[in-house]
Amino acid sequence: MPRSNRRSFLKFIAAGSVMSSAALAPARVFGQSSPHVVIIGGGTGGATAAKYLKMGDPTIRVTVIEANEVYHRCYGSNEVLTGHVSMEDISITYDALRGKYGVEFIFDTVTEVNPDTRAITLKSGDKVQYDRLIVSPGIDFIWDGTEGYSEEIANAEMPHSWKAGTQTRLLKSQIDAMPDNGTMIIVPPVNPYRCPPGPYERASLLAERFMAEKPNAKILILDPKDGFAKDKPFMLGWNRLYGFQIPHTKMGGMPDTVTEFENPGMIEWVGSDAGGKVEAVDAAAMTVTTEFGDTFHGDVINFIPPQKAAKLAFDMDLVEGNWCPINHLTMESTRHPNIHVIGDSCVADVMPKSGYSANTQAKVVAAQILHLLHEEEPEEPTWSNVCFSRVSSDYGVSVGGIYRLDHESGKIISTAGSGGVSPLDSSHQFNRLEALYQEAWMENFVADSFG
Amino acid sequence: MRLRFLNVFVLACVAFPSLAFSQTLSGAMLGNTCAGCHGTLGAPENPQIPPLAGVLPAQFMATMLAYRDGSQRATIMNRVARAYSDEEISAMAAYFASLPPQVNE
Numbered sequence: 001m002p003r004s005n006r007r008s009f010l011k012f013i014a015a016g017s018v019m020s021s022a023a024l025a026p027a028r029v030f031g032q033s034s035p036h037v038v039i040i041g042g043g044t045g046g047a048t049a050a051k052y053l054k055m056g057d058p059t060i061r062v063t064v065i066e067a068n069e070v071y072h073r074c075y076g077s078n079e080v081l082t083g084h085v086s087m088e089d090i091s092i093t094y095d096a097l098r099g100k101y102g103v104e105f106i107f108d109t110v111t112e113v114n115p116d117t118r119a120i121t122l123k124s125g126d127k128v129q130y131d132r133l134i135v136s137p138g139i140d141f142i143w144d145g146t147e148g149y150s151e152e153i154a155n156a157e158m159p160h161s162w163k164a165g166t167q168t169r170l171l172k173s174q175i176d177a178m179p180d181n182g183t184m185i186i187v188p189p190v191n192p193y194r195c196p197p198g199p200y201e202r203a204s205l206l207a208e209r210f211m212a213e214k215p216n217a218k219i220l221i222l223d224p225k226d227g228f229a230k231d232k233p234f235m236l237g238w239n240r241l242y243g244f245q246i247p248h249t250k251m252g253g254m255p256d257t258v259t260e261f262e263n264p265g266m267i268e269w270v271g272s273d274a275g276g277k278v279e280a281v282d283a284a285a286m287t288v289t290t291e292f293g294d295t296f297h298g299d300v301i302n303f304i305p306p307q308k309a310a311k312l313a314f315d316m317d318l319v320e321g322n323w324c325p326i327n328h329l330t331m332e333s334t335r336h337p338n339i340h341v342i343g344d345s346c347v348a349d350v351m352p353k354s355g356y357s358a359n360t361q362a363k364v365v366a367a368q369i370l371h372l373l374h375e376e377e378p379e380e381p382t383w384s385n386v387c388f389s390r391v392s393s394d395y396g397v398s399v400g401g402i403y404r405l406d407h408e409s410g411k412i413i414s415t416a417g418s419g420g421v422s423p424l425d426s427s428h429q430f431n432r433l434e435a436l437y438q439e440a441w442m443e444n445f446v447a448d449s450f451g
Numbered sequence: 452m453r454l455r456f457l458n459v460f461v462l463a464c465v466a467f468p469s470l471a472f473s474q475t476l477s478g479a480m481l482g483n484t485c486a487g488c489h490g491t492l493g494a495p496e497n498p499q500i501p502p503l504a505g506v507l508p509a510q511f512m513a514t515m516l517a518y519r520d521g522s523q524r525a526t527i528m529n530r531v532a533r534a535y536s537d538e539e540i541s542a543m544a545a546y547f548a549s550l551p552p553q554v555n556e
Binding site: 050051057317356359360362363367379380381382383384386398400402407415417418419420422430433434436437438441443444445447448449451 | 474475476477479480481483484485486487488489490491494495496498499500525526528531532533534535
């Protein structure tokens, strides 16, 4: 019975044997010096993996190599755009991981990784030796494919604000300066991309802000897709709160209480079948042109480009296509042994590219690496994703999924009959509660990853 | 010793693929998927999402089974509980019961 994950697993065993016998990098085992697990990338995946490795076995050495001493989390950064929270509120230090769990940190940039000698070279010239390596580098953007668009334009006229930090500040300053009757255009990317509901939560929270501050403003979403994460719960909330006309294609399952609007409200969504795909931008004129040839002017244009695994993953030869293939049992790269890839950059099949996914992938990789270092068999893995989004401060929607390994295909699959989005027939109190839970979920999730 | 162990293991994998490792999910592996919302080791910072550490197994079982069959309505937990078998809920119950509730400092 051919099983791809099993084959990959056997490949790992074989590679391990070759490594040991060739004595290229003798595997350290217990009784000798402590094994060293190195993690490249201190985002949600890397931080969670470091924490859970040390929780699982405090005797192993865990080192995180990260470029920045302060991390700005992407999730929650939409609330910086509305002014509900500050940049400081989404800033995270590594004090807890260092102090409470004994994780070591090197603030530097990786220039080379040699998978044969298991040696990492840093920009400073220092070298770091690993027994197992976890790579959690996140995403980079695909700049080409849209006429007139470039990285330079993203850094000036048309910010993406899809990595928190400078980009968040830039987009916020443009939104703050937008005239009362201005138009903000949001251009979400094609799948797959980081934080699938993010562009639509952004539209929601800015609509709430504009209702109070700029009641004549418009938010136009020009989408290359014909649907999106939690689209029906979002659209129902928009209909109730922002005068949104639900497209005919999304009416299935909607309650009888939805309102028909003659004129579009503050939010307008144009899907791919209605010509939403943007093919060209003009930064000087501040316009975008769709594949149907329509040109729209925006006072603010939030163009979120398509995405791929971070450059480091390409440099390390971990990528096929745009993402990193892995053996889902151990999250180990199928391209290089002893290197595990988690988070947005890995191929995780049905799991969305979210911080929460990276968090549960990190817990699986931590458990499996501890088993492997202890010369035990890996255990049966499971993952989850939970995401709460706010349609307004008082109206929340959610999605949840529990994932398992399919042993026939080697792929990650959703558990049949479970998960999914908030029901469309839910009560007022249900959505109010989901808004409250959004706050608790964010706080607990950040603490589980970094605290 | 290591190589000999690995050879035996490879043979076992080939001869009995389903025996390569247990396909039963451990309580800790299952419990880790709860921790993102309910806190590391079942102890959340924000207890609007309730703590699970130290919850009595009978209480945990009854609540999860009621979420699963819909006799108790929640926001997201009905959707989540439907993912788990009786055995898995029981393993989670034992795991969280074994964890100490967070003490006041």
